[in-house]
Amino acid sequence: MTEHTPNTNTPETAGPEPFEAEDWIRTFAVAPPEHVDLPPHHPHCLGCGPANPHGHQLRVRRDAHGVYAHHSFDSRHVGAPAIAHGGAVATVLDDLFGFLLYTVGELAVTRHLAIDYLAPVLLDTPYTLRSHIHSRAGRKLHLRATIENNHAHVVTTATALFLIVDIDHFLTPRHNASAATAPTTHEDQQGPQMDSP
Numbered sequence: 001m002t003e004h005t006p007n008t009n010t011p012e013t014a015g016p017e018p019f020e021a022e023d024w025i026r027t028f029a030v031a032p033p034e035h036v037d038l039p040p041h042h043p044h045c046l047g048c049g050p051a052n053p054h055g056h057q058l059r060v061r062r063d064a065h066g067v068y069a070h071h072s073f074d075s076r077h078v079g080a081p082a083i084a085h086g087g088a089v090a091t092v093l094d095d096l097f098g099f100l101l102y103t104v105g106e107l108a109v110t111r112h113l114a115i116d117y118l119a120p121v122l123l124d125t126p127y128t129l130r131s132h133i134h135s136r137a138g139r140k141l142h143l144r145a146t147i148e149n150n151h152a153h154v155v156t157t158a159t160a161l162f163l164i165v166d167i168d169h170f171l172t173p174r175h176n177a178s179a180a181t182a183p184t185t186h187e188d189q190q191g192p193q194m195d196s197p
């Protein structure tokens, strides 16, 4: 992987520009430890792309434990009145997990994402999001995250399994999509879990 280009984190107002997946993926690199501000995955990423007007434009930094971000959801992300849509919260957490890859230095994608919505995430309210690597076993990255409000009250927790993939995963996405076959879930592989009568 090559050195990534510096990120100014400046929102762009122009519409989406076409970009080649090959160019994009080859710009990824391990972010050197002195780089506290991490670059967006790409300009139009739904979670962090500064050029995506529909996105969350997440700004993520790293610390000694993992990565973190300060973020507020707004009226674009409303579910129930005044409350962020659970899918919007999931989007942001999934993207936050994706920033840990800069510290791992591997390409990986979400295989499993689980979220506990402990309390409503309110619109126009500042939150702190944190994520860290819980463990790694081969190509499996077990990740954890929290969202807490300004009173240090945790409102959401999440766990994810990211699987390290080869660069071809991104260069030939249509081929990979058609290659998928059942079983598709971990439960399928383990067999159904039945409650005792």
Ligand SMILES: CCCCCCCCCCCCCC(=O)SCCNC(=O)CCNC(=O)[C@H](O)C(C)(C)COP(=O)(O)OP(=O)(O)OC[C@H]1O[C@@H](n2cnc3c(N)ncnc32)[C@H](O)[C@@H]1OP(=O)(O)O
Residues within 6 Å of the ligand: 028, 029, 030, 031, 041, 094, 095, 098, 099, 101, 102, 103, 104, 105, 106, 107, 108, 109, 110, 111, 112, 140, 161, 163, 165, 176, 185, 186, 189
């Ligand atoms: C510096 C670098 C930066 C890079 C940034 C990149 C961009 C980041 C952008 C970030 C944006 C945000 C992020 C995004 O939006 S990422 C986009 C959303 N995610 C995807 O599109 C991924 C789609 N899925 C796939 O392509 C395939 O399924 C992949 C490639 C992931 C795996 O297909 P593959 O056929 O290879 O593997 P497998 O399915 O047999 O499973 C493999 C292993 O995993 C185990 N397993 C499965 N489920 C569970 C479970 N629940 N608990 C515990 N274990 C579980 C399973 O038993 C097996 O174990 P084993 O039998 O091998 O021991």
